[in-house]
Amino acid sequence: MSQQENAEGTQIKAILEDWADAVRRHDLPAILARHEQDMVMFDLPPPLQCRGIEAYKATWDLFFRYHKPGAAFDFRELAVTAGVDVAFAVAIMWCGPDSSSNPKDKEGFLFRLTVGLRKVDGEWRITHEHHSEPAKD
DSSP, rough: OOHHHHHHHHHHHHHHHHHHHHHTTTHHHHHHHTEEEEEEEOSSSSOOOSSSHHHHHHHHHHHHHHHHSSSSEEEEEEEEESSSSSSEEEEEEEESSSOSGGGGGTEEEEEEEEEEEETTTTTTEEHHHHHHEOOOO
């Protein structure tokens, strides 16, 4: 890995840590700050996808009904792959406790996160989020 790749990865990790910290604080402007206007998200609850920053913003109302400010929204694992102007991150995150409408998740739950980023005018911007859980039988 070159120094440039390492520097980009470090910068992206800081952006994602800031985003997770904003989620813990329920600071919606900070949550949205590094997202592109035309971003796309696939989330745990419906809808299947949301397109655009306004649709993304609206999804946080449901999450904040359950997740209490200061509750865990933490990276357990985080890996970044960065090119010159495109990057992605994969993570395992911990959310909880009481951050879900599902009583089985009362103590909290793990979920997967994939984030796509693009460099726009010299700054990394989030263009895609995908949150998922393993299928449960």
